[in-house]
Amino acid sequence: MRRERAQSLKHVAVPYDSDRAFLDLVVPRVRTALDEDRRVLVVNRPDRLALLSEALDGDARRIDSRLSSSWYGHPHRMLAAYHEYTRGRPTLVIGEPVWTDLSEPRIQDLIRYDSVVNAALAAAPSVMMCLYDLRHVPEPVREFTSVVHPLVLGAGGETASGRFVEPHELVLDGDDAPFPEPGPGACLVRFTARELKRLRQSVGDYARAAGMDRNLISSLVLSVSEIAANSVEHGAGFGTITMWVEERDLVCEIADPGGTLDDPLPGYIPPEPEAPRGYGLWISRQLCDRVQMRDEGGVLRVRLRLSLDSPGSS
16 A cells, blocks of 8 residues: 655646647646745746746736746756745746657656655645646656656546656666766776875866866866765775766766665755755766766766766857
8 A cells, every 4th residue: 555645745747738738737726826825936938938928917927937948957956946946935836848859868867856856845835737748748758757746637637646656766767777888998096085185186187188168177076076085984985986088978987895875865855954964966966967876796886977068068
């Protein structure tokens, strides 16, 4: 028997197949939220925002709106933004990514973070409606709609999803597979507690030589340093970092022979403000384009991926 979810968040999948259905499902709930003095955020494409604004008429001025293209551009920063927006006040959040032209890794990341929302925002006094235009949503995304949402909204109202799984139980394609081998020309650096400063210098030098935008190098160095320091303090006390360039990304893998994955959602849940530790992976997930972890043969491997190019560069 499924246990009752002791949380304030109501996380709802909202599939629709026409503009009329979009308005019928969204407009009444926005008006109700405004009547309840909830803060309302709508994240969508410009045409959807315009359609909703016209239907709401004067009430459109009372909602916050953001563009999907920027809001969903980095899944972990999106999670941090949701966390900040919903903190301490009843809210209604209505969001819809643009799924077309996304890479498979980015689609998987968005699915995973949609699941993580259930844990990360569990105590938020919020309703979060995730919209899915069935005319454009890829099949892999449709498959997980009812898996990552406890509730599904249709013309007849909300129903509990019989396929929902808790965030720490979600398994996507490749999650259980070993990491691929590092790319050609990979550079390996060993480190101990005494060598963290040298490690930071080595990472910065490698990134500069690879042609990374200078504004991104500090983000990479900080991310590597945080995870290496955690290996020194809580793992074996030493480890290795392997660096290589893959297409236009710089990949860094920190290997900790004494590390373990004892947190089911490592780095996905923001640490409490007064917490003395727990910020390393949370920060690294915000600074890097992708963070992956594997526990392989008693060695904890953390792979950081960051584009060599700053956003918007040609």
